[in-house]
Structure formats: C-alpha cells, structure tokens
Amino acid sequence: MWQSLSTGKKIWCSLLILMAGYAITTGVGLIGGYAMRGELNQVSKTMFPAAMESLSTLAQFKGQVKLYGDAVMAGDTELLDEAGQRADEVLAHLDTIAGLDPEAAEEAQALAARIQAFTAKALSIYTRVAEDFEGTDTEAAQQSLALADETRNLTEALANLSKSRSEALQNRLHEVGQEAGYQQIMNLALFIVVVVATILFNLIIIRKFITGPLSDTVAMVKDIAQGEGDLTKRLTVHSKDDVGELAYWMNQFIENLQGMIARIADNATSLNGSAEELTRLSGNLKEGAHGVKSKSDAVSSASDQMKGNMDSVAAAMEQASTSTTAVAASTEEMTATIRTIAESSDKAREITLEAVTQSRTATERVGELGTQAEAIGKVTEAITDISEQTNLLALNATIEAARAGEYGKGFAVVAAEIKDLARQTADATRDIRDTIVNIQTSTQATIGDIEGISGVIDKTSAIVSEIASSVDSQAQTTQGIADNVTQISSGLSEINENVAATSSLSTTIARDIEDVSHASGDMNDSCARSDEGVSSILAMSENLTTMVGRFRI
Template sequence: MKLRVHEMKKEEKTQDKDDQKLTISEVSPQVQDPVNDSGNASGAKTGFKGILNFVPKALRPVEKSKKKSGKIIVKLIGAFIIPILLCAALGILCYITAKDALLNKYEASSRDTISAMGMYSVNKFENIEGKALDFLNSDDVLQYTKNVMMENFVDAKTYADNCRKSLIALAVNNSSITNYFLFTPGAAPITSTSSINFTDTFYDEFKQGEIGQYFATNSSKKAAWFGSHESIDRIDEAAISPYGLTYIREFINGKGYLTIDISRKATDEILNKLDFGKGSISAIITPDGTETFHSESTITGPIFYKSDFYAKALEGKEEFSDYITYNGKRYLFLYSPIGKTGLSLSTLIPQDLLLNEVSKIRIITVLFTIAAVILLSLIGFIISSGISREVNSMSKSLGEIAQGNLSIRFTTKRNDEFRVLSKSLTNMLQNICMLIQDTKGFSSMVSHSADEVVTQSNTLSKAFSDITSAIEDVETGVVSQASDVESSFVKVTQFSEQITGVIKHTDKMGAIADSTLEITDQGKLMVGDLNTKSDATVQITRILAENIALVEEQSKNIGGIISTINEIAEQSNLLSLNASIEAARAGEAGRGFGVVAEEIRKLAEQSKNSSGEIKKLIKNIQETSANTAQSVKQAEENVASQSEALEKTIHVFAEISESVITLANGLKEIMKNMELVSNEKEEVLSSISNISAVSEEAAASTEEVAATINEQKNSIHKLTSEAEDLIRKTKDLQNSIQRFQI
C-alpha cells in the first residue's frame, strides 16, 4: 500500500512537471531564425545542454533547426485560401440547391399540367362515350336494327331518319365531333357526309378489317378508341373531315358499328396545353398504339408506344415520370392515363430546356466566387506581409538571445498584439536575468544536497539488501514449514481414511463372528442329530447281518430240497425208462402209455435242469450273502468309527463356539477403541488445518514484505540514479549560466 502511494505521488509530481512545461511553452513558444536556418548551432547546443534539461522550456535558448521551415506568409495565405474555397463551395452548393429546387418545381408543375389535361380529357372523351352508349340504347336505333333484320325497309327508313337526326344533334352539341358513321348489315350506312358511297359488302369488309378483328379478338369489349379507320378512309378520304381520334362502338346485338371521329382541333387543343417549349414532344396514344401528335408537328414515326420507358409506365397503370435517354439526349418523360378510356397522354421535355432556367444563377455564382477569391487573396497578402515582417524582426532578436545575449530589448511600431508581445518578451528577459542570478546560488546548494542524497541512498540500499536477505530466509523457512504441515495434513487425512476403513472391516468381522457363532450352534445340533441317526444305523446294520445269516441258512435248506428234487427227477427218469420199455413190449396197446412215459422223462429232465439252475442261484445267493455279511460287518465297524468321530466333532464345535465368542468380545473392544481414535483424529485434522492456514498467511505476509522491500530498494536505486543525474545537470547548469551576458 505504501509503495502504491509512493508511485502515485511520483506520477503526480511527473504530471505537474509536464503541465508546467506545457503551460510555459504555450505562453512563449520557440521561434526559429528564418534568416539563417542553415547556420551552425552546435555551440549553443553544447553550452546549454545542462540548462536545457533543468530550466522550463520557455526559458531555454532557441536551437536553430537544420530543416528549413515554411514562411508564415505562405501559411497565412494558405489559411485565407480555406474561406475562399468555402465561398466557392457555398456558391456551388447554392447553384446546385437552386437548380434542384427549380427542377423539382418545374417537374412538379409539368406533372400537374399533364395530370390536369388528363382529367380534362377524361371529361371530354367519357362524355362522348356516354352519348354514344345512350344513342345505341335509344328506341330509334333498336327499332331501326330490328326492322332492317326483318326486311321491313319502310319502317327502317323512318327510324333511320330519326337516327340521323339524333347523330346530327349529337355533333352539333359537341364541337369535338367532326364525323360519324352508323352501318349495319343489309342497310345503307348513316354518315355525316353524303358524298361517300358505301358498297353493299362494306359491312363485311369492315368486320374483316383490323378494327373488326380487334373486336372479334377482344369479345368482352364493345367499344374502343383508335387512331384511324382505314376501311372508311379508303373509300373517299377527301370527303372525310380531318380527325385526330375515332371512337368505335359495336351494337349490343353485335350487328352494327357506330363510329365517331374527334376533330384535329380538339386534339390540338389538348396537345397545345402540353407544349412545354422548344424540343418538347407530346402525343395522345390509343390502345392500338397509334400516336396522335399536333397537326403542325413534323414527327411521323412512333416514339412512345414501342419504347421501354412507355412499357414501364404502363406497368404502373397510373401517372409516371422519369428521366430517360432518347436519340442521345436526356428528356423528362411524363405519362398520364385518360381515365378508363384506354387513351393516355405522354410528353418528352428536353433536360436542356429545364437547365436554361438556372443558367443565370450559375453565371452569377461564378462571378461572385471569382471576385471573392481576388479580394480575399489581396487582404490575406497585406495582412500576412505585415505579420511576417514583425515575426522576422522578433526571430532575429530571439536568435541573438539564443546565443546568450540577454541585453536585447524588443521594439515595434505596431499598436496591436505585437506591441503587447514585445513588452511581454522584454519583461520575460528581465525575469530570466533575475532567475539566472538566483540559479547560480541555488545550483551549488542543489549539488551539495544531491551528494548527501546519494550517500544516504547508498547506506539505505545496503540496509534494505540485508533486510531482504533475512526476509528471504524467513520466507524459505515459512514455505518449508507450510509444505511440511500440508504433507502432515495429507498423511493424517490418509490415516483417518484408513481408520475409517478398519472400523468398517471390524464391523464386518463382528457380524461374521456372530454369524459364525450361530452356524456353530447349528452345526452342533446337526452333529447331535447325525450321531442319533448313526446309532440307528448301527442297530439296522446288526438286524441286516442277522437277516443275511438267516438267508444263508435258508439257502442251505433250499439246497437240501433241490437235492431231493434231483433224486425225484432221477427216479422219475428211471420210471419213465421202465414205462417206455413196458410200452414197447405192449405194442400198440401200450402206445399211449409210452407217450406218458416220454413226457414224464422230459419233465424229469426239466426238473433236473431247473434244480441245477436253482442250485447255481442259491450258490450265488450264498456268495452274495457272505459278501454282504462281510460288508455289513465292515459297515458296522465304520458306523462305530463314525459315531466316535461325531463325538469328537461335537467337542470341536464346542471349542469353536468358545473361540468365536472370545473373538467377538475382542472385536467389540477394538471397535470402542477405534471410535475413540476416529473422534480424536478430527481434532488432530482441525489443528493441522489451522497450523497450515497460519503458515500460508505467514508465507503470504512474508512475500508481501519482501516485495515491498524490493520495491523500496528499487525506488532507492532510482533515487540514487536521479540524484547523480541531478549533480551532473547542476554542473552543466553552472557552466551554462557562465555563458549568459546580463
């Protein structure tokens, strides 16, 4: 914290020093000698090196720059050029603004004009469309068409006269109508001129013409505006009054057409109001692409209908304006539809015609800009010349001051800021002289103080080095202690975990001992039961031995019986032999007796054979009985031995039970001791943790102290270096002061 405060104070002092230099240098800037820019200034630089590093910038001698600086007159004239350029830019901006405003106003006026003419034309042409529709819906036209179709020509003529009168009245009441034609199949057309002779096939020819095909193609349309009707014009064009547009409407039943021509005067009246000056082009365009220009216009070919800009205007189906290029020139294109008639008004206005309105503004702007440039240049030259003379004079005087001559005084004939500057410079020189005199005594004192600072700094630096070494040793010991404590904590923690594991295993061993004790008791019961069963087995074995002996004795009795059976069989065999002999003697009478004797013989042989087999079986039974008796005897001995072993097993189980009880009691005692150890190890861990925390805090504090001492040591080194530098600069200052002439 102390080091941080020291650094902040040092930064504040450095900042104050920089602010002092900046403030003084702003009040009295250095001035280079414009007369002798390439002169040798090495002497001044060498002689004043110390003072230049010590005194404020405003009090230092001015060094001559080796680079050639620009003249102030050039800079002032350059400064005057900026407002001149601004005036020129203002003139150009005014011209552009005025041009844009006039063009926008002219464009808006032109759009309003063509829009107004569109509205005017809507009334004119829709009025004609309405009158034509009323005429075709009149009873006279319907009766005329009906009687023509029924070939009742007398009535048809009457209604035809009525239709003619209605058309004459329509043309008289509307001055825009110049020609009209009404024709149906099978009847003479009704026209505004009687000099045209229509053929009987005219209706069919008209229907097959371009106009008829238009209606056939567009069956939903019953009326349309066209630029001409060539089918009628070919009959006698001279007899037809000049017209600009024609309105053709098909009868409701599709059996006839009404054609009304609009005079050239009416179209010229509209186009005259769309005349925007020389070079402008205006036209009324019909749905079939016919462009109607002014009757006095020399334009013959189509201009608008097949152009891209006209197609773009049609896409919007409303008023449109844009700048386009036509025949290499820029035009303002205006478009306005005439209601729902299908007609439209289009105009091209040359851009040059629009720009002529702002040409005077351009000329006036250029003249005023040139005059402003000349006037400002003259004023700038006069002002900059006067300033340059004064600056050169002061620069020359400052050059002598830079060489060490402080007896110079600044004078001027001007009564402006230069007089104030001259007085201020003179006062500054007087103050500098006083400052130099005071500095002579001050420099000696500073040099002595700097020597003392260097001596004390060296002593203090050595003391800090010793303290640093001692603290480093302490830090090493604390760090080692912290490491040992941490290692102990780890080992105790591991030991604690092992104790916990031993407790768990001891619990398991206690449970196993209890289980073993229960199993031992069960084993004793099972062995006792087995001993009881063994006694029963011995008893059964004895009975079995007696039974086997009895079987052996009975087998012997059976052997006697078999011997008797063998004797009987031998006697029967002899008896059979005797009977056979007697039967043979008896002849045929003893034949039956011989058969019986033969059967007896066979029976005797079979009995003999069977007794032999039984004898073998008895022999086997006797052998088996003997073996069984021997095995039973051996089993009896084994059972007796087993009974003895079971008694020993019961005794072993009793000893195991006593040992297991002793083991369980020992495990319980171990458990109690381990629980005491587990409780005490928590206290040991807590103590070691506290010791570790204290060691870490001590290590951290030691590091902070060491860092602080190192920073103080570095600061002392810097202070020593700065003091030594101050001594050198003080000596340079003393040498430099000797060069001034006061």
C-alpha cells in the first residue's frame, strides 16, 4: 500500500507522523501541567491560607495580651471584655488552621485548648488586679506574674506554629517547582526522542522511495548526456508513485531514443553517399558556369560599345533639340512682347483721343470762365456806381449836418462813417476789377495754350495709330515664325525620343547581359560554396557517424 502512494501523499504522511509525535509530546506536557496546577491549587487552598491564618493568630494573640496589659495599667475592665473577643478570634483562626492543614490540625487544637484555658484564667486574675486600686491583693499580683510566663510560652508556641506553616509552605512550593522542572525535562526529552524518531523514519522513507530512484535516474541521464550511455539499460521500477512513473517514462524515453539513434546512424550512411554524388554534380555545374560567363563577357563588351555610340547620337540630338527649343521660346517671347507693344499702342491711342476730348472740354470751360469774369466785371462797375452815389449822398449829408449846427453833429458822424465806407467799397471794387482783368488775360492765354496742346495730341494720336498698325503686322509675321520653329522643335523631340528609346534599349540589353554575366559568376561562386557545403556535409556525416557510434544500441 505504501508503494502505491504518490510522492506528495508520502510527504504528507511523514508530516502527519511528525505532527502526531508533536501532539503526543504536547499532550504529555499538558497532562503534567494539569497535575502541577492541581498541586498549586491545593497549596493555594490549604497550606497558604493556613500560613496566613497562623500569622493572623499570632497577631491577634499579641493584641489580646496588649489589651490585658492596658486593662491592668488603666484599671479598665471593659478592655478585658475586648481581650476576650480577641481570644475568640484567635480560637477561630486556630480552628480554621486545623480545618485547612491536616498536618497542623493536632498542634492547632492543642494550642486552642491552652489559649482557651489561658483566657479564662487571665480574665479572672486580671480582673482582680484591675479592681485592686490599693494594691492589697498580693495573691492576684503573684498569679499575674505566673500568667506572664504562660503568655510568653503561648506566644512562642504560636510563633513556632506560624514559622512551621511558612516553612511547610516554602518546602511544598520548592517540591512543586522541582516536580515542574523534572516534568519539563521529561517533556523535552520525549519531544526530542519523538522528533528524532520521526525524522529518521522520514529520511528512510524519502531515501528508499524518492531520492534513491531519483539518483538512479540522474545517473542514467548523466551517462547518456556524456555520450557514453548504454541505451540498452533500463531503470528498475520499485513503486507505483510519482517516482515510479518517472522511471517508467524514462525507460520509454530511452527506448525511443535508442530507436532514433539507430535511424540517425542509417541516415548518416545515406547522407555520406548523397554528399559524394552532390560533389560530382557541383563540379560539372562549375565548368558550365565558366563557359557561360566567358560568352556573356564578350557580348557585354559589344553591347557597351553600341551603347556608347547611341549615347553620342542622343547627346547631339538632345543639344539640337535644346537649341531649337530655345529659339522657339525666344520667338514666343518676342511675339508676346510685340503683342504687348500693340496692346500698349492701342491703349496710347485711346488715351490720346481721351486727352483731345478733355482738352476741348477744358477750352470750353475756360471760355465759360472768361464769360463769367466779364459778367463779374459788369457787376463791379455797378458796385462802383453805387459807391460813387453813396459818396455823394454822404457829402450832401455832411453839408446838411453843418447847416443844422449842434443838432446835426450826430448825423455828421454817421455821414462821415458812410463816406468812409463808400471809399472802402470803391477801393475794393477797384481791386476786384483789376483782378478780373488779370483773370480774363490769363484765361485768354490758357485757351491758346490748350488749343496748342490739342493740336499736339492730335498729331501724337495719328503717330500712335501708325505704330499700332505696324506692330500688328509685325506680330502676325512673328507668330508665323514661332509656329514654324515649334513644328521643327516637335520633330526634333520625336527624333530625340526615338534615339533615347534606342539608347535605353541598348542599356537594358547591356544590363541584361551584365546580369547574365553576374549570374554566371554567382553560379560559379555558388558552385564553390556548394563544394564547401558538401565538404561540410561530409564532415558532419563523419562526425554524426562517430557520435552515434559512441552509443550502444
């Protein structure tokens, strides 16, 4: 069953065994811990409270004795009653100690009886002493001295009881600590034993079912990888787990590899024969390539010579075509220039006609200006007449004002102002008349000048018309020349294209022949490389045969 488990399940089983061992040690430790805790619980519930009760008993008894002393010193019997209550508490503590600690029960009960007797006796004696204010009861005084010795004895007995309980508690705690240390050592030892046993068991399982078969597999693969492998060997399958499946499939791989190596050996023998036949064919192909290359070199030389001649013819035709094209372009440019001149002449003729029309219009307007100047002259004459009459009226007004005497002084002033205004009007009218005369003179001169300009413009218009007519004739002649040159240029272009096509064809033929020559050279080089490849194939075939021979199949 173990051999049929997978490797992962085996590892999980090993881990479970290790965990089980750890659980066992942990359980043992827990059991010991629970035992120790029980011991500590017992100590805390019995011995420790008993020790504390013993200390409380001693303290209560000391308080009781002190109350006795205070009652005797103060003569207060009420303190004796309080001391009795303390005695009851001491007895209660001793009963508690007897119930908690069986070892101290007998001693506690004996002390309880002694303290009970002591308390009854002390109450009687100390009451007599406290009530004897005069000190006459000597018997009670002697009995109190004897009672003091009993008090010391009981105090020592209670102190011994407290000391013994404390020592017993310490001893028990020490014993529990030793037991706990021993339990820890035992738990650690058990844990180490379980862990070591589990590890050894796991190592044995891993070595037998995992690492052992894997080591055998690695050894076989290493033997095969180093080229000294015996392909007839097979791995032994020990189990049905993952390692067993690995060994099984490794055997299948080696078996397939054995068949492949055998087939490679057969193919290497066939490859060797094929390489020798390929070497012979490559030699024949190389000889044929040399012959083709020689003939193609001769044809290529003749083609290069023909191409040079065609290039010369093409260059000459190209130059002639270029010159004809330049003449055609110049003729076209001259035709365009003459056309522009003709258009400019037409525009100049139109402009001169317009100038003649405008000069005539200007002459008419200047004549109108002269006529208007004459009209203005007549108006100025009328204004001059008015100003002379105004002057006469001003003179008559002055004379009339002088006749009027004092009453005519204001009117005389107005008459003087009117006279002065009439004088200024006459002066201004005279200046206007002079200016109009000058305008009329200038207008007459301007009319004459404009008429002269009109004549010149008429002559210019006639000349421009003659130029425009001549330019039109010249443009028609030039256009005919340009058409002829264009036709010649087109013919040269067609010839040039045919020569270029012939040259291109020659170039193509030369390039094809050169390609044939290069192809022949490449074929020769390929044959050389083929020889090298065949040599390499032969060497590889020999090496492959040697390598295959290193395996035992």
